[in-house]
Amino acid sequence: MELLDTMLMTPGPVHLDSEVLLAGARQLRHHRTNDFAPIYKECVELLKKFFGTTQHLYLTTSSGTGGMETAVANLFNEGETVLTVQTGVFGVRFTQICEAFRLKPVVLKCEDGKAVTIDQIDEALKKHPEISGITVTFNETSTGICNDIQAIGNFLKDKGKILIVDGVSGLGALPFKMDDWHVDVTVSASQKGFLAPPGVGMVALSDKAWKKVETVKCHGYYFDLKLYKRDQEQAIPAYPWTPAINVMFSLQEALRKIDRIGLDNCIKHYAKLAGGLRAGLKALGLKLFTEEKATSNVLTVFYAPEGIAPKEIVSEMRNKYGILIAGGQEQFAATLLRITTIGAIGERDLLGTIALLEMILKKKGYLKQTGAGINAMMDYFLKHE
Ligand SMILES: Cc1ncc(COP(=O)(O)O)c(C=O)c1O
Incomplete structure (x- = not known):
């Protein structure tokens, strides 16, 4: 757009x-x-x-x-x-x-x-x-x-x-x-x-x-x-x-x-955003790539649903909705998607991202109903205020 x-x-x-x-x-x-x-x-x-x-x-x-x-x-x-x-x-x-x-x-x-x-x-x-x-x-x-x-x-x-x-x-x-x-x-x-x-x-x-x-x-x-x-x-x-x-x-x-904000507070903020994103993606039934104990709060890496190429999702997110997420790199290009939880961003940006992702996944036939991801994310953010 x-x-x-x-x-x-x-x-x-x-x-x-x-x-x-x-x-x-x-x-x-x-x-x-x-x-x-x-x-x-x-x-x-x-x-x-x-x-x-x-x-x-x-x-x-x-x-x-x-x-x-x-x-x-x-x-x-x-x-x-x-x-x-x-x-x-x-x-x-x-x-x-x-x-x-x-x-x-x-x-x-x-x-x-x-x-x-x-x-x-x-x-x-x-x-x-x-x-x-x-x-x-x-x-x-x-x-x-x-x-x-x-x-x-x-x-x-x-x-x-x-x-x-x-x-x-x-x-x-x-x-x-x-x-x-x-x-x-x-x-x-x-x-x-x-x-x-x-x-x-x-x-x-x-x-x-x-x-x-x-x-x-x-x-x-x-x-x-x-x-x-x-x-x-x-x-x-x-x-x-x-x-x-x-x-x-x-x-x-x-x-x-x-x-001014305090490095520890920035780190906590990113941890909260990452927790919310992971909760949202799991609620959508999407599989996370990284083993849980080594998962970073900088970004979340997950598999695109079977039959949908990551690059289709990346380009629709960008071209239609103005949000750039990342596909997988090199050997992971055909399977993975990556969304960051660092930068001058907050809950509003993650909620927007997951809502738009849900819309795309519904259009592509993966989701019957939208709402599970954004609801899980909102619950997570409310619990971690
Ligand atoms: C972990 C890591 N190392 C090295 C690099 C390379 O940095 P640059 O692209 O700034 O040269 C990147 C960039 O994405 C990175 O994420």
Whole structure:
């Protein structure tokens, strides 16, 4: 419907509020002056707070993949062995980045819809004692799995390995404590839980990880963290190249807002929305993809009813009703649908989404009657006011 602008119910980029968007529309400030330095510093300080770290944090002009690449390029020498845990598409991406830098990835592929277990990691480490680092996705956006990083960090803490966590879609949306959980490197990006437009990547490192960085010759130039550290420590803290200045205006506004509301309250809000969505989908008889104990509150992944292609539902939701939900990625494209519960969204948006989904499912013959999903969702929200 042309009158409507499209509401993003996708797991990143997410729907943003207009104050954040308008903050990015301000006149530029030069990035090597004291006009800009306080913005850069404030973003770094607030992000450290939200990552749960007091150690090192650098921003990259990139999306999350640039942050993942930065981590691998700075932490490992060619030929080192890295265990790459795959619980979906983004776990595979880390394997591919390791291959691109001629490391030796050992792949730990988990069963579809299931989180990685400590036993699986233990077994891989016993089989390959030469492993020097491990990559794990915190919130796997392709499958809705939340891996237990706290347990993994505790298990690895005295083993001398570097634990790298892809927190691109989990940070800002799920509880995460980098230092307490013994994570060495955490990667994230601006466009998901941090409620800003895409364009800023984030890489946080422990002192232990930094010591390793000092021994590695970075693969490449643009993402060489030694240059980022050098410039961040100047009298006017700066970024080595021209940053995404306007995205950082928006990011500052968004981070301030999260801080004002309280990160824990944002996390609780998303948990409530996710609970309501799951209740609604179950009431419609739709099958959830992710094992319950590892289900994330960032998004809910579920099977489209048999005989209805996910892309038909996605396009009708978007073209007729102005709401963009996501289909499954890659091998899941023919079966799965994904709806997010993070962003500048609330109950009104989830209720609208499920009502429209019900209308489509009725038109397509899956539902005889509408109402079960929205009723279950309303009951859930009322019970969790
Ligand atoms: C878990 C996860 N990791 C990595 C990425 C890649 O991030 P980007 O698309 O910002 O490069 C995404 C993006 O969807 C993601 O959800």
